Amino acid sequence: MSTESDYGIPVREIGSELVEKLSGLMAFVVTGIFLVPIGLLLVTSVKSRTEIFTNPLALPAEFQFENYANAWTTGGFGQYFLNSVIVVGISLVFILLLSSLAAYALVQFDFPADNFMLVFFLAGFMIPPQVLLVPLYTIMNALNLLNTYYSLIFAYIAFGLPFSVFLLRQFFVTIPDTYAEAARMDGCNELQVFFRVYLPLSMPALAAVAIYQFVFLWNEFLYAIIFITDDTLRTLPAGLMAFQGQYSGDWAQLAAGIVIAVTPTVIFFLLFQRQFMRGISMGTTKG
Known part of the structure; x- marks a missing residue:
């Protein structure tokens, strides 16, 4: 049986x-x-115009790497790329600095409105950027900031702070208070405690914030196309749309431009993916 x-x-x-x-x-x-x-996309970016329509799924008979050179120079992607680096780079530095300082204050300082301030930052998640487009446009126009880098930088910093403050605050509460107390006993003031103790220990969380914000800001389109109308100041997403309208039939250069636009985000993530995963996981161990 x-x-x-x-x-x-x-x-x-x-x-x-x-x-x-x-x-x-x-x-x-x-x-x-x-x-x-x-x-x-990669295959299309190195094909000739004829091969794109005659053999769209086949490998090219000869790789046309000049498509990238033409997109970079003739298509203006070199200038678009530089504009994106300036806008995103400055925005990212300020987001990391301001959000880490705010998170440190919420964790280390006891003041009556600290819970309200945390809720105030979290409320930023509830407001879609599209809702604020018209009032922000009006403000930027009144300040004569339209068609300048500042219009995008100020908007990007404002939109990047809520999530960044929340994530860094969740990470900072996992750092034992004894570290800060020991630094104060050694004569460090609060800024020295922040820069010498909290920032070095929070590199994984900062990397997570940097990756998330970099991907979002690098690919942001709506504000980039509304606030900037001067072609020499456009960022890559807005420049791609302008290029598509001007060279609508040149699919090879358009594909090369898309590859140029996407590559920095892929490289940035690959460089910091380990820190990103550590920051996300460690920031959820204590509330």
């Missing part, structure tokens, strides 16, 4: 193995779905 030990365990093992294989197959299919468009 058969027992469960004779048949039950092998059946469960076979079932678990089958589920594991099906999960692997599903992951492979999903990965392929995402990678196929990326592969087509």
Whole structure:
């Protein structure tokens, strides 16, 4: 007579193995779905115009790397790229500095409105950027900041602070207070405690904030296209739209421009992905 030990365990093992294989197959299919468009984009960016229409799915007979050079110079992507670096770089520095200082104050200082201030920052999540487009445009116009880097920088800093303050505050509360107390006993003032103790210990959280904000700011389109109308000041997302309207039939250069626009975000994430995962996971261990 058969027992469960004779048949039950092998059946469960076979079932678990089958589920594991099906999960692997599903992951492979999903990965392929995402990678196929990326592969087509890369192939299109090094094709000639004729090959794009005659053999859209085939590899090029000869790689046309000059498409990137033409997009960088003739298409103006070099200037768009520089504009994005300036706007995003300055915005990111101020977001990291201001949000880390605010998070430190919320954790270390006891003042009556600290809970209200935290809720005030969190309320920023509830307001979509699209809702503030008209009032911000009116303010920038009144201050004569339209068609300048400042209009985008100020808007980006404002939108980047709520999430950054929240994430850094969640990380700062995991740092033992004894570190700050020991630094104060050694004669450090609050700024020295912040820069010498909290900032070095919070590098994973800062990396997580930097990656999240960099990807968002680098790809931001709505404010970039509304606040900046001068082509020499456009960032990459707005420049891509302008290029598409001007060279609508040049798909090879357009694909090359898209690759140029996307590459910095991929490189930035790959460089800091380990710190990003550490910052996200460590910031949820204590509330």
